[in-house]
Amino acid sequence: MSTQGNLRTLFKGGAIITMDRTVAAPPVGDVLVENGRIAGIGANLQVADAEVIDARGGIVMPGLVDAHHHMWLGVMRRMMPNVDDLFAYIDVVAEQMGSHYRPLDMYLSTRLTALACLDAGITTVIDACHSSRSPEHTDAALDALDDSGIRALHMVGAAMDKKASSAHIPGDLQRLADNWNQGNGLVRVGLFGQLNINWWRAARALDMRILTEFIGDLAKLGPEFDEPGLLGTHNIFNHCTRLPEETWKRLAAAGVNVTVNPRSDALFGFDDEGFAWQQAIDHGLTPALGIDLDTAFGSDLFGEMHALFGQQRSAMRYRRFRGEENVPAPITVQAVLDAATVNGARAAGLEDRISTLAVGREADVIMVRTEDVAVFPVTDPVGTIVQAVERANVDTVMVAGEIRKRGGKLVGVDLPKLRAEVTGSLDYLLEASGYQPEGSRKRAMAAA
Numbered sequence: 001m002s003t004q005g006n007l008r009t010l011f012k013g014g015a016i017i018t019m020d021r022t023v024a025a026p027p028v029g030d031v032l033v034e035n036g037r038i039a040g041i042g043a044n045l046q047v048a049d050a051e052v053i054d055a056r057g058g059i060v061m062p063g064l065v066d067a068h069h070h071m072w073l074g075v076m077r078r079m080m081p082n083v084d085d086l087f088a089y090i091d092v093v094a095e096q097m098g099s100h101y102r103p104l105d106m107y108l109s110t111r112l113t114a115l116a117c118l119d120a121g122i123t124t125v126i127d128a129c130h131s132s133r134s135p136e137h138t139d140a141a142l143d144a145l146d147d148s149g150i151r152a153l154h155m156v157g158a159a160m161d162k163k164a165s166s167a168h169i170p171g172d173l174q175r176l177a178d179n180w181n182q183g184n185g186l187v188r189v190g191l192f193g194q195l196n197i198n199w200w201r202a203a204r205a206l207d208m209r210i211l212t213e214f215i216g217d218l219a220k221l222g223p224e225f226d227e228p229g230l231l232g233t234h235n236i237f238n239h240c241t242r243l244p245e246e247t248w249k250r251l252a253a254a255g256v257n258v259t260v261n262p263r264s265d266a267l268f269g270f271d272d273e274g275f276a277w278q279q280a281i282d283h284g285l286t287p288a289l290g291i292d293l294d295t296a297f298g299s300d301l302f303g304e305m306h307a308l309f310g311q312q313r314s315a316m317r318y319r320r321f322r323g324e325e326n327v328p329a330p331i332t333v334q335a336v337l338d339a340a341t342v343n344g345a346r347a348a349g350l351e352d353r354i355s356t357l358a359v360g361r362e363a364d365v366i367m368v369r370t371e372d373v374a375v376f377p378v379t380d381p382v383g384t385i386v387q388a389v390e391r392a393n394v395d396t397v398m399v400a401g402e403i404r405k406r407g408g409k410l411v412g413v414d415l416p417k418l419r420a421e422v423t424g425s426l427d428y429l430l431e432a433s434g435y436q437p438e439g440s441r442k443r444a445m446a447a448a
Contacts, residue, residue, distance in 0.1 A: 009033040009401070010047050011367055014055025015381045019062050019341050020356035031060050033363040036401030041357060053396055053406075057371040059381050062355050063123025063364040063397065064301045065344025067259040068211075068238045068290025071127045072101070072141065074109035074116075075426045079437045080295045086268050092435060093295060094160035098131050100432040103140035106131070108418075108425045110141045114148035115413055116299035118404045120391035123364040124151040124355075126236065126259070126290070126348055128192055128211055132156045133164045135172050142180060145187045149404050151364065153348045154180075155211040157192025170202040177206045184353075186400060195219060200230050209234045209349055215270055216242035221250065231256065236347050238290065240280065241270040252283040257347035260339075261292035262307035275315040277308060277339070278328055288344040305336050305386050333386040367396040369408075 011031040018025045018041070025041050032040035032047055040047075076093060083089045110127070117125055127145065132138045138156055145152040156176065158166035169191075176189040190209035193199040203210050213219070214237040225231050235256040243251075251258070258280040265271040280287040289304045291297060312331040320327040345355035354364045368385065370378045372393050378384050397405035404411055430436070 008039070008047060008050035009053065009363075009398070009403070010045065010050040011053050011055045011060045011365065011396075014058045014060040014367060015370070015378065016041065016357065017059060017061035017337075017381050017385070018357040019337070020358045023356070023358045025357070030055075031357060031365065033365065033398065033401050036363055038357055038359050038361045038363050038365075040359060053367060055367050057369065058395060059368045059370055059378070059385065060357070061366060061368070061385065062341050062357055063366050063399065064121050064340050065124040065288065065348065065355060066117060066122045066291050066299075066301055067126050067236075067288035067344035067347045068128055068261055068292055069113065069117070069125050069299070070130065070293050071110045071113040071125065071145075072098075072106055072129055072131045073294045074112035075105065075422055075429065076109075077294045077298060078296065078439075082438070083296060084268060089268070089295065090160055094131070095162065096433045096435045097429050098159060099161040099163045100429055101131060101133060101137065102428075103134075103136045105425045105429060106133075106137045107140040107144045108422050110144035111148055112418065112422050113294060113299055114145055114150045114152070115410060115418070118148065118150055118397050118399070119394065119410055120300045120302070121366040121368065121394040121397055122150075122299065122301055123366065123397065123399045124344065124348060124350065125153075126211070126344070127152050127154045128157070128213075128238070128290075129155055130157040130192055130213075131159045131164075132166075132169060132192075133159045135168055135175070138172065138176065142176075142187060142189070149186070149399055149402060151186045151350075151354070151399055153188050153190055153209065155190045155192035155209075157194070157211070170199050173202055173206055173208065177208065181206070181208070195221065195225070197224055197227070197230070200225070204229055204234070207234075209236060211236045211238065213238050214243070215239050216244065216247070221247060233257070234349070239265060239270055240276045240287075241265055242272055242274070243276070243279065248279055248283045252285055256285070258285050258287045259290045259344075259347055260287050260308070261290045262304050262311050263297055264292035266307070266311065267296055271311075273315050273318060275312060278312060278315065281335075282328065286343045286346060287339055288347045289339045290344075300391050301340055302390050305340055308339065309333065309336050309386060333380070333383045336386045337382055363398055363401045365396075365398045366394060369393050369395045 016025045026043040029043040030045040180189045191203035231254040233255045342355045
């Protein structure tokens with residue numbers, strides 16, 4: 001089902017979360033979409049010739065923004081559920097499996113992840129691709145994002161394995177910018193540049209955003225990056241765990257974007273009681289949420305919201321009970337939802353286009369059922385989204401006015417075909433690499 005042409009779509013009778021403090025919306029009302037944009041918000045809107053989505057018993061809100069996801073890992077879902085060693089993870093996903101990726105595998109993994117994100121109410125993703133092995137691999141990933149209908153910022157980055165060359169990347173940025181960064185398309189390209197200053201210069205010459213994975217005891221931001229124009233609001237720093245105070249002050253002064261990944265930061269032991277999300281807040285930054293990887297989790301931002309809420313309260317209470325003074329206040333559900341929507345849009349450079357419901361904004365809208373047994377009654381809509389809702393409760397997903405999920409089902413997706421293609425890709429990668437996942441080893445031992 002689609003909202004092509006001049007067809008209007010009316011979300012009727014739902015609880016409305018606008019995520020915009022300046023928009024006076026009724027607690028229960030209607031949201032009108034026309035030509036891909038929000039055209040009206042109010043109680044009992046009278047609209048002719050509209051496709052009506054019955055939102056009674058539901059919450060209508062902006063789509064979620066996944067601000068950091070290695071989407072190319074899609075076919076490796078839960079392959080390493082118990083990993084806690086970053087370098088063991090890199091050995092498997094990069095040296096063993098990733099080194100055998102064909103453009104086809106890149107396409108299928110990225111498309112699988114994109115569709116799973118849409119299914120979970122995620123309408124925008126920052127795709128952190130540290131496996132841009134060739135221009136053909138990059139094109140395959142971009143085609144997958146485009147075909148899925150999701151909104152995405154694809155960050156082109158060097159492959160992590162020793163077999164791959166990254167010599168093509170800086171020279172390929174111009175072609176990619178010409179093809180994808182003109183106009184207002186859903187898919188755009190940036191640079192996963194780590195701390196390669198020459199790559200940063202190339203990206204900035206093309207007005208691209210720059211992503212850096214940043215863990216305090218693994219990466220240092222040298223003084224050369226103070227070169228005018230290099231460090232600023234176009235930068236996205238992920239993780240930001242175990243950073244010294246002087247680095248936080250430097251990031252804050254530059255107004256960079258920070259993303260955190262509560263589940264994977266805990267999985268690998270990246271964070272400590274300083275808690276990167278809180279450090280960012282304390283320095284006046286607006287941290288966003290990302291899922292990071294599928295090798296242990298899945299494309300579900302609700303899980304990240306649950307983890308952020310619990311981890312911040314645990315970390316701050318530990319500091320308080322230890323006797324520390326002036327400990328930050330417990331996190332609120334509104335702050336968590338900000339991280340999953342408006343802060344992610346800001347990281348992607350889309351804060352003026354998406355992540356709030358206001359007239360004129362692009363219509364990235366989701367409707368969540370609240371009549372499911374695990375959700376009702378709704379006493380606080382924001383608390384319900386952050387603490388009770390899961391992907392199974394997401395009924396409708398719209399991106400730029402196009403319906404991508406309706407009645408709890410993805411629209412226009414042949415799941416049996418996709419499953420067969422993804423399984424074929426995984427079988428190829430396992431055979432080519434010779435890697436045997438932990439789970440399959442256990443099954444083989446049990447059968448022996």
